[in-house]
Amino acid sequence: MANIQEVAQKAGVSVATVSRVLNQHPAVTAKTKLKVETAIKELNYEPSMLGRNLRNSESRLLLVLIPTISNPFYTEIINGIEDTAIMNDYNILLCDTDSNPQRENIYFNMVKNKLADGIISMDPAVDMEKLNGLATQYPIIQCSEYDERGTIPYVTIDNKLAAYRAVKHLIKLGHEKIALINSDEKFLYARERRAGYEKALKEFGLPVQEKWIYHTHQLEFEYGQQAMKKLLQRDERPTAIFSVSDTLAIGALKEINAHGLNVPEDIAIVGFDKISFSNMTNPTLTTVSQPMYKMGCTAATMLIDKIQERQVESIILDHELVIRESTMG
Amino acid sequence: MANIQEVAQKAGVSVATVSRVLNQHPAVTAKTKLKVETAIKELNYEPSMLGRNLRNSESRLLLVLIPTISNPFYTEIINGIEDTAIMNDYNILLCDTDSNPQRENIYFNMVKNKLADGIISMDPAVDMEKLNGLATQYPIIQCSEYDERGTIPYVTIDNKLAAYRAVKHLIKLGHEKIALINSDEKFLYARERRAGYEKALKEFGLPVQEKWIYHTHQLEFEYGQQAMKKLLQRDERPTAIFSVSDTLAIGALKEINAHGLNVPEDIAIVGFDKISFSNMTNPTLTTVSQPMYKMGCTAATMLIDKIQERQVESIILDHELVIRESTMG
DNA sequence: ATTTTATGTGTAATCGATTACAAAACATCT
DNA sequence: AGATGTTTTGTAATCGATTACACATAAAAT
Numbered sequence: 173m174a175n176i177q178e179v180a181q182k183a184g185v186s187v188a189t190v191s192r193v194l195n196q197h198p199a200v201t202a203k204t205k206l207k208v209e210t211a212i213k214e215l216n217y218e219p220s221m222l223g224r225n226l227r228n229s230e231s232r233l234l235l236v237l238i239p240t241i242s243n244p245f246y247t248e249i250i251n252g253i254e255d256t257a258i259m260n261d262y263n264i265l266l267c268d269t270d271s272n273p274q275r276e277n278i279y280f281n282m283v284k285n286k287l288a289d290g291i292i293s294m295d296p297a298v299d300m301e302k303l304n305g306l307a308t309q310y311p312i313i314q315c316s317e318y319d320e321r322g323t324i325p326y327v328t329i330d331n332k333l334a335a336y337r338a339v340k341h342l343i344k345l346g347h348e349k350i351a352l353i354n355s356d357e358k359f360l361y362a363r364e365r366r367a368g369y370e371k372a373l374k375e376f377g378l379p380v381q382e383k384w385i386y387h388t389h390q391l392e393f394e395y396g397q398q399a400m401k402k403l404l405q406r407d408e409r410p411t412a413i414f415s416v417s418d419t420l421a422i423g424a425l426k427e428i429n430a431h432g433l434n435v436p437e438d439i440a441i442v443g444f445d446k447i448s449f450s451n452m453t454n455p456t457l458t459t460v461s462q463p464m465y466k467m468g469c470t471a472a473t474m475l476i477d478k479i480q481e482r483q484v485e486s487i488i489l490d491h492e493l494v495i496r497e498s499t500m501g
Numbered sequence: 502m503a504n505i506q507e508v509a510q511k512a513g514v515s516v517a518t519v520s521r522v523l524n525q526h527p528a529v530t531a532k533t534k535l536k537v538e539t540a541i542k543e544l545n546y547e548p549s550m551l552g553r554n555l556r557n558s559e560s561r562l563l564l565v566l567i568p569t570i571s572n573p574f575y576t577e578i579i580n581g582i583e584d585t586a587i588m589n590d591y592n593i594l595l596c597d598t599d600s601n602p603q604r605e606n607i608y609f610n611m612v613k614n615k616l617a618d619g620i621i622s623m624d625p626a627v628d629m630e631k632l633n634g635l636a637t638q639y640p641i642i643q644c645s646e647y648d649e650r651g652t653i654p655y656v657t658i659d660n661k662l663a664a665y666r667a668v669k670h671l672i673k674l675g676h677e678k679i680a681l682i683n684s685d686e687k688f689l690y691a692r693e694r695r696a697g698y699e700k701a702l703k704e705f706g707l708p709v710q711e712k713w714i715y716h717t718h719q720l721e722f723e724y725g726q727q728a729m730k731k732l733l734q735r736d737e738r739p740t741a742i743f744s745v746s747d748t749l750a751i752g753a754l755k756e757i758n759a760h761g762l763n764v765p766e767d768i769a770i771v772g773f774d775k776i777s778f779s780n781m782t783n784p785t786l787t788t789v790s791q792p793m794y795k796m797g798c799t800a801a802t803m804l805i806d807k808i809q810e811r812q813v814e815s816i817i818l819d820h821e822l823v824i825r826e827s828t829m830g
Numbered sequence: 831a832t833t834t835t836a837t838g839t840g841t842a843a844t845c846g847a848t849t850a851c852a853a854a855a856c857a858t859c860t
Numbered sequence: 861a862g863a864t865g866t867t868t869t870g871t872a873a874t875c876g877a878t879t880a881c882a883c884a885t886a887a888a889a890t
Contacts, residue, residue, distance in 0.1 A: 173613055175876055175877085176876060176878095185839075186840045187876090187877080187878090188839070188840060188841080189839060189840075190877095191878055191879080192878095195878080199837065199838055200839085204839080218610060218613050218614065219614070219876080219877070220555075220877065221611070221615075221616050221877095222551060222555045222614060222616065222875080222876070222877080223877030223878085224877050225845095226551040226552060226555055226846065226847090226875090227844070228877085229845075241570045241575070241595070242573065244571065246570070247571045251599075254599070263607050264597075265595070265596065266595035267594070268579060268583065270580075270583070281550075284502055284547050285547065285549045286550075287550050287551065287616070309502075393778070393780070393781050422781050425781075426781050448571070448721070452755050453782075453783075454755070454783050504846055504847085505846060505847060505848095515869065515870045517869070517870060517871080519847095520847065520849080521848095521868095521869090523847090523848095524848080528868055529868075530868065548846080548847070549845090549847065551846070552845075552846030552847030552875090553846075554847090555846080555847070555848095555876065555877090556849085556875050557847085557848070557875085558875075831890100834890085835888070836886085836887075837885085838883105838885075838886090841880105841881090842882100843879090843881105844878085844879090844880105845876105845878090846875105848874085850872095850873090850874105852872100853869085854869070855867080855868070857864100857866075858864080858865075858866090859863085
């Protein structure tokens with residue numbers, strides 16, 4: 173691959189002039205510009221980002237940290253991020269952290285080393301302390317998951333309200349024995365959704381029973397199955413389930429079917445996220461829809477604003493309860 | 502962020518010595534080494550990848566091109582790639598190309614610009630001509646999808662044989678009217694799987710009927726639903742479906758259920774990929790399992806070999822037919 | 831024709847690392 | 861002590877771009 177000097181030589185000009193052509197500096201005659209462009213084409217030259225970034229201290233690359241690409245929840249968000257980034261002449265790189273601090277470090281270093289201009293973190297298991305530390309020096313935005321005590325701007329939904337509405341929907345249908353399949357409450361979203369669940373129960377004078385609250389370690393289907401299995405072993409069987417994730421809800425649904433029970437007649441289910449699978453189950457899944465694409469766009473816009481040193485405020489987006497067959501036969 | 506000069510100054514040595522410490526060059530006294538390491542810690546110094554890469558012309562970053570993160574098929578492969586890469590001191594960056602040539606270009610440029618050392622492409626819709634051109638100068642491996650006419654090393658499975666076995670399984674169960682839900686035959690895997698389908702039919706003296714072969718434009722569920730809807734409109738209804746993708750098969754399953762028909766009694770289905778959701782459907786989906794994790798590991802190993810200028814040969818891995826409820830009630 | 835002004839181009843420093851080579855420091859042997 | 865060899869450290873070039881500043885050239889004003 174040719175470099176700028178060779179282009180300069182071939183075009184019979186200085187490297188400065190070549191650089192000016194590359195950066196569309198106005199002070200270049202049409203004639204010189206043409207010479208340079210011809211040379212560039214002939215040599216098949218492409219400027220090195222390395223040299224450029226080293227000098228400019230910018231890479232126009234955004235890092236997107238996701239805990240795992242297995243969860244379809246992230247797909248639409250990423251589309252939003254990507255579209256917005258490209259519109260602003262940025263590109264994104266997906267980083268599958270696997271919630272592994274060591275891998276996270278690699279990506280944090282990319283920002284420190286100017287290989288990337290900023291980070292959008294969607295990993296609830298990220299080392300918050302480290303992230304907050306990094307955020308004092310580098311542009312960082314949190315998307316969907318965030319640290320309530322930190323100062324990093326975020327975009328998310330009102331998880332408590334969303335959960336409240338989901339559970340209220342079940343109560344309005346006449347359910348009184350409503351179980352909660354929650355993930356680990358070390359995550360803020362898990363705590364908030366639980367708060368919403370409890371708020372709804374209390375508002376309608378229903379007791380919050382520990383035996384109907386189950387915590388999973390992960391979000392994969394199997395954990396939902398396992399949770400449901402345990403819940404079905406309780407002496408008193410719940411008539412409805414609110415699950416903090418569609419993947420868990422789908423696993424639960426599978427387990428209910430395996431026990432010869434019917435959804436929603438025997439047990440109703442509400443999930444969370446509206447992943448595309450949720451419409452493929454039988455029955456289809458009632459779920460809380462987050463504006464994922466918009467969330468992605470917002471996060472990207474916020475990050476770019478931050479990079480360009482504009483003021484950035486956290487944003488709470490709307491959500492929507494999508495009622496389908498798993499609650500209304 | 503401090504740079505190497507500041508560290509050198511603080512430690513009272515030259516930048517060369519600092520660099521030697523960083524790179525574990527043996528010719529540094531324990532005493533000097535300690536001084537430098539103290540200075541590094543005090544200044545919180547981290548070497549800049551930009552400066553380093555510019556000089557070394559290596560980034561130890563691998564690019565992984567996927568058409569979309571929506572398809573769970575890629576998840577396990579990526580885990581394999583990632584684990585192998587990390588074991589060899591490489592890191593990976595996921596690039597969601599969306600099968601968009603413009604986005605591809607961005608990532609191709611990253612390699613040209615030494616921001617990445619090589620590419621693993623899993624995008625069937627990639628511009629093969631361009632990829633082959635790039636491969637003459639840069640390390641590139643194809644995973645799962647490949648160009649039969651090109652010279653880029655690949656790792657994949659025997660798609661024709663896998664399809665043949667899947668269809669033979671249906672024939673052995675007594676099916677004679679077997680439809681094929683295929684994706685676009687501009688993709689090699691689609692052509693090969695069709696060849697396997699036809700081979701099985703012919704071997705058992707069954708006619709290949711165009712009316713039972715449907716091509717979809719994409720792999721999302723909805724396309725499977727649509728395909729099935731069309732197939733159910735045929736004057737003669739098939740008794741079995743072979744779908745080249747689990748996602749399409751799941752859409753088809755949904756559509757069959759919607760028509761009040763039963764799987765596998767009325768219509769049996771075989772999918773392809775063994776995505777995790779294929780075990781959550783009702784009935785569970787018979788499917789062809791690819792050794793995805795191993796495929797990822799292999800692809801990464803091949804790429805690293807290629808980068809380090811070792812000889813690399815293409816590899817065909819084994820597959821397995823996983824028989825579940827959608828073919829055996 | 832000469833000075834002033836505007837415009838286009840080149841020179842050279844710079845970003846942050848690595849490394850060949852030179853030089854210094856130290857050890858070993860007559 | 862002086863010569864020689866070995867080990868450690870420093871100097872300076874280099875990677876590929878950008879850009880402030882200087883300089884050259886052309887156009888406009890006197």
